[in-house]
Amino acid sequence: MADTDDDERTEELETLQSIYPELVLDPNQPYTATLDLLVAPTKPLPVTFEPENDVARLAYLPPLHLEFILPADYPATSSAFVKPSTSPSWLPEHVLKRLEDEAEAIWEEYGGGTILFSYISSLQEQAEAAFGLEDLSLPSSMRKELVDYSRRMKKELFDKETFDCEVCLEPKKGSACYRMERCSHVFCIACLQDYYNSCIKEGDVNNVKCMSTDCGKSGNKAKKDRLLSPKELLQIPISREQVERYAKIKRKKKIESDPTIIFCPRSWCQGAMRTDRHPKITDVGQMDDSDSEAEDTDPAQPGAINGGTDPKKRNIGVRGMERLAICEDCNLAFCVVCLSSWHGDFVRCEPRDATQLTEEDQASLNFIMKNTSPCPYCSVPCQKSHGCNHMTCAQCKTHFCYLCGAWLNPDHPYQHYNDPKNKHCFQRLMDGAEGDVANGEIQFGGRRGAEQIADFWEQEAMRIQMQMNEEETW
Structure with missing residues (x-):
């Protein structure tokens, strides 16, 4: 009977290794093996990292590590011993215990037969459903490791695939392509670099968006075009010098189309007033906004000056510190009504005559x-x-x-x-x-x-x- 059990255990492990080449047999402990299963939920799993309550949606999570031990009387009179775990320990203990108990439940259902293939298949299906988890709360100390792992796995699997570039229509390996973050359209890096560098060089920043003709279309409705963020352009990669030019031109266009912005009265400066709505660029690598240049500027935002940049139309009823503006370039403090150097809260002033042009x-x-x-x-x-x-x-x-x-x-x-x-x-x-x-x-x-x-x-x-x-x- 023992010889029969030995033959069944050997045959099952050899068959399992032919299906899962990554299965590792322990040379020192016969009938012991380990296997790592990919955890890639169909829908990215929302993970809240506490205590900051920072939420990240992870498409890949560290693998489920399985350790199999086949006892001498397996499969005739006892089930296989299975020990599931993760590193780091992101999967809750009650889920791990449920997965461990499932092996014996399947063995009992099969009436004492070999169960490893069925058990692994069941775990793979559960991994696609994130083991039934709709969300997950973990300590913030795990954040970097889990986010980096998800990003790394996404890149590794993408690099191994083959795609048809939607511009040059040539088949390219994923390692030579880039998948757009928002819409998932795929283009070869060479085509993206040629197009975006040309747009930025010519100042046509409104066209730095997905090149697919179908992008943004859903049925009969078309969504607003969304421009790529500087952070995503760096990932393609586009040179930092070009990305900085893109961000500056994009910001300049926004400022010039915003009627609430007042410009420095110094003829040698002409910088824009400081504003939280259009913060000055410091590090393009941290700019992950992908807003649309077509979005309207709302002049009714708090702190807006009625009448915009036309001195004749600006509301001279603005009082006190609401009239104070500071140039973001030369740091001049000036009055938004009369455009003179700041004269204090209690000085009455009039708009500067528009005829005072050079x-x-x-x-x-x-x-x-x-x-x-x-x-x-x-x-x-x-x-x-x-x-x-x-x-x-x-x-x-x-x-x-x-x-x-x-x-x-x-x-x-x-x-x-x-x-x-x-x-x-x-x-x-x-x-x-x-x-x-x-x-x-x-x-x-x-x-x-x-x-x-x-x-x-x-x-x-x-x-x-x-x-x-x-x-x-x-």
Whole structure:
């Protein structure tokens, strides 16, 4: 009987090792073996690390270590002895005890047969369901080890797979690819680096997002485009120098589109006021926000100054320390109402006259007013270099007509130029295709057209006055 049991134990362990090559047989103790099972829940397990209550969702957890001992009378009259454990001890004791008892329960169910394969299969299924745990609380001392393990296992398994890059369409090993954190689309690192470096170099930071055409689409609804965080760009990897440029341009665009931001009155500085809404960049490696540039800035946030950066529109009723701003670059303390150096709480002041522009500023403003069309949504000046009059704002992605400034339906933008009711723009899609500089006397509509008419009559009045002066001279 003992020889039969020995044969069954030997045969079971050899069969098990052929299925699980990672099974380790103990040469010093016959019929003893160990096996580590991968723990990869179908849904990442939320783990709360106490006492900080810091929650991390882990896709992989340290393996379940199994130690098998097959006694002499196994499987005829006794079950195998199984000792499950984890290192570190993240699995609760009551779960480990339940898994240990399950081996004998299966043996009794099988009526005294070999049970190791069935037992291991059962544990693998339970591991996919996180052993029935919906959440887990662990001491914070385990956090780094568990988070690092999850990240390392995710990378190791990804590197072994093969993917078709969604850009170059070539099959690549996972070690040469990157999976986007938010949407899980996969691209080869070379394609990502070429595209993102080009976007950042040209200042087109609004396109530093997933390159998949299906990204953000769910049924008939499309989610807002989400830009990649500086932290994720470093992981691809994109050079730190490029990532810092990306973060600075992105922040600059936000500041310039925020009407609550006041800029330093010193002509040699022009830095923005300090604000918690747009904190100064210190370490891009810690910036894991992936917000969208298309998100609206809410001027009603606490501390906002009514009227934004226009001195004539700012609320002069702002009192006391609410008027105090500090430049983030030169540390000048100044008043947001009169733009003078800070004069204290109890001094009455008036907004600085908007005509107090330097000659250079005035010339720049005149050029912008004459040679650009404002976006109808965010008012950012846009200048056309070439092409048709269907424009897309680089700041907020609004579609509009360059000739009259009208908003265009993104799904049918050219209907505007095919509608006879739009007398000003009808069949004028390609007018001024050479660009703004070569537009010459092309007639605009909307605000820009009104300025053209006003400028024409101003010039005409000056011409008539000059003519009258010449006649008087004669």
